[in-house]
Amino acid sequence: MPSDFEGPMIRVSDLVTHYGDRRILNHVNLDFPTGETMVILGGSGTGKSTLLRHIMRLESPTSGQILIRGHDICPMSEDQFNQIRRKIGMLFQSAALFNSMTIEENVALPLRELTQLEDSTIRIMTRIKLDLVGLNGFENYMPSQLSGGMKKRAGLARALAMDPEILLFDEPSAGLDPITAAGIDSLILKLKLAFRMTIVVVTHELASAFMIADRITVMDRGEVIATGTPEEIRNSQHPRVLQFLNRIPEGDQVDAQEYLRSLTEN
Amino acid sequence: MTAVFAFLGRNTLGFFRYLSGIYDLSAKAAYWTFVAPFKGRYVKWGSAIHQMVVAGVDSIPIVSLISLFIGIVLGLQGAYQLAKFGATYFVTALVGVSMTRELGPLITAIVVAGRSGSAFAAELGTMKVSEEIDALEAMGLDSVRYLVVPKYLAMLVMMPCLTLISDLSGILGGAAFEIAQLGKTFSMCLSATQDALAMHDITTGLIKSLVFGLIITKIGCYEGFSVRGGAEGVGKATTSSVVVSIFLIILADVVFTAIFYFTSS
Numbered sequence: 377m378p379s380d381f382e383g384p385m386i387r388v389s390d391l392v393t394h395y396g397d398r399r400i401l402n403h404v405n406l407d408f409p410t411g412e413t414m415v416i417l418g419g420s421g422t423g424k425s426t427l428l429r430h431i432m433r434l435e436s437p438t439s440g441q442i443l444i445r446g447h448d449i450c451p452m453s454e455d456q457f458n459q460i461r462r463k464i465g466m467l468f469q470s471a472a473l474f475n476s477m478t479i480e481e482n483v484a485l486p487l488r489e490l491t492q493l494e495d496s497t498i499r500i501m502t503r504i505k506l507d508l509v510g511l512n513g514f515e516n517y518m519p520s521q522l523s524g525g526m527k528k529r530a531g532l533a534r535a536l537a538m539d540p541e542i543l544l545f546d547e548p549s550a551g552l553d554p555i556t557a558a559g560i561d562s563l564i565l566k567l568k569l570a571f572r573m574t575i576v577v578v579t580h581e582l583a584s585a586f587m588i589a590d591r592i593t594v595m596d597r598g599e600v601i602a603t604g605t606p607e608e609i610r611n612s613q614h615p616r617v618l619q620f621l622n623r624i625p626e627g628d629q630v631d632a633q634e635y636l637r638s639l640t641e642n
Numbered sequence: 643m644t645a646v647f648a649f650l651g652r653n654t655l656g657f658f659r660y661l662s663g664i665y666d667l668s669a670k671a672a673y674w675t676f677v678a679p680f681k682g683r684y685v686k687w688g689s690a691i692h693q694m695v696v697a698g699v700d701s702i703p704i705v706s707l708i709s710l711f712i713g714i715v716l717g718l719q720g721a722y723q724l725a726k727f728g729a730t731y732f733v734t735a736l737v738g739v740s741m742t743r744e745l746g747p748l749i750t751a752i753v754v755a756g757r758s759g760s761a762f763a764a765e766l767g768t769m770k771v772s773e774e775i776d777a778l779e780a781m782g783l784d785s786v787r788y789l790v791v792p793k794y795l796a797m798l799v800m801m802p803c804l805t806l807i808s809d810l811s812g813i814l815g816g817a818a819f820e821i822a823q824l825g826k827t828f829s830m831c832l833s834a835t836q837d838a839l840a841m842h843d844i845t846t847g848l849i850k851s852l853v854f855g856l857i858i859t860k861i862g863c864y865e866g867f868s869v870r871g872g873a874e875g876v877g878k879a880t881t882s883s884v885v886v887s888i889f890l891i892i893l894a895d896v897v898f899t900a901i902f903y904f905t906s907s
């Protein structure tokens with residue numbers, strides 16, 4: 377991959393996806409500019425994780441394209457995509473550490489399997505990543521012995537193992553105390569400044585979104601309803617965006633007749 | 643009426659989807675075992691050996707104990723029938739032939755299906771719901787290569803070994819009964835067994851055990867990969883892996899026994 381690539385690191389164009397017969401993403405168009413942090417906001421079940429899974433090619437779309445550095449990843453062979461995949465790190469919503477391995481082995485796994493590095497080098501690199509996320513001293517712990525926040529950070533260390541150019545975060549601070557969550561936010565800022573990574577963060581935390589984002593995208597029911605700088609989003613007049621930003625609950629005026637009918641129909 | 647057709651259709655469809663899923667998984671496993679090593683992507687022998695210990699070596703006590711009891715039971719039942727003809731001499735042959743041709747492989751397979759097949763389904767199912775399999779794929783590490791192939795190899799090596807152990811324990815169990823109750827000596831039992839057993843009795847049993855090993859791995863891993871939802875999905879997959887593999891083991895047993903019967907006569 378040439379490092380002087382101009383244009384967006386990731387471009388999603390006209391993406392349509394289904395789970396079974398249900399349409400999850402509906403003609404999504406999004407650019408993720410190189411070196412910027414994009415925050416994706418949206419209610420539960422609107423397809424944010426699904427979008428990330430498609431960028432990682434864990435799922436194949438019904439139609440549309442996903443370009444990474446200008447290359448469409450969908451028709452690529454497994455070997456071709458593996459070259460790109462090495463440059464992408466992903467932190468899963470549930471951290472997804474390998475429970476049968478220690479923290480150190482978890483972080484070292486991609487280095488062991490995908491590079492020809494010496495064991496001693498791998499060891500040092502693993503320690504550096506664990507240091508970066510503030511987990512030194514926990515190398516020999518099993519994932520089950522860590523708290524939720526520590527697991528997230530260990531997952532992040534593993535995502536960073538291969539020095540990726542793209543980092544995908546699925547709800548990095550969900551379920552964490554405010555201090556740990558703020559710690560992860562400042563880590564994300566640090567990564568962006570120090571390594572010029574292209575970062576995508578899915579989150580529900582509005583405060584953290586506005587702190588770390590260069591651009592924000594709001595999704596609703598499988599569609600992108602707004603995208604722009606934090607300022608533009610804050611000034612958006614789109615009713616769903618306003619509802620999301622002002623935390624107004626769903627459906628105040630339910631038709632009573634309609635509601636009763638929905639209960640009695642099986 | 644339409645409900646009946648809908649039911650049949652849905653189940654037939656589900657059945658074929660199951661078959662094609664198992665076929666896909668087997669094809670991928672075969673690729674990573676036989677083709678990929680020539681492209682420099684070697685089999686993970688380390689985890690294969692780990693699986694051999696967990697699925698094979700650790701099963702030795704239970705397999706030998708159960709086979710010993712079955713050997714004693716066979717001796718008892720055989721003596722009960724054969725005593726009517728004054729032919730208790732043939733009890734040894736009866737035990738030896740039934741163990742090697744039939745019961746050794748079958749008992750081993752059923753024990754291993756319960757111990758290891760279910761463990762495969764539970765392990766992969768848990769990894770699936772905790773997104774570990776996705777994480778593996780996201781690193782570009784193939785989940786079939788890393789998780790399934792070592793299990794296949796372990797089973798293909800360990801099933802014949804366990805079957806031999808089972809054969810031996812069953813024969814010893816029968817002999818123990820005969821020595822205690824029929825007044826035979828150990829050397830009498832030994833030579834009677836040698837007379838009764840032909841090499842192909844043992845080899846057909848071992849061939850069966852390989853097939854059973856494949857069935858247990860295929861079903862266990864497939865059930866594990868197809869887990870949806872959370873912990874209760876894992877539980878369901880574990881149960882159905884045992885039920886389905888025992889059913890298929892007995893089905894395969896019928897087929898192979900028939901083939902051996904008709905080709906050797």
Ligand SMILES: Nc1ncnc2c1ncn2[C@@H]1O[C@H](COP(=O)(O)OP(=O)(O)OP(=O)(O)O)[C@@H](O)[C@H]1O
Nearest residue numbers: 395396400418419420421422423424425426427469
């Ligand atoms: N494996 C699957 N099979 C079928 N449907 C699925 C599957 N995964 C997700 N879905 C459906 O797709 C929709 C979008 O799910 P997704 O996980 O992308 O939501 P999300 O925006 O990440 O929500 P959250 O903020 O709660 O994580 C949901 O309605 C869900 O029911």
Ligand SMILES: [Mg+2]
Nearest residue numbers: 424425469546
């Ligand atoms: Mg999600």
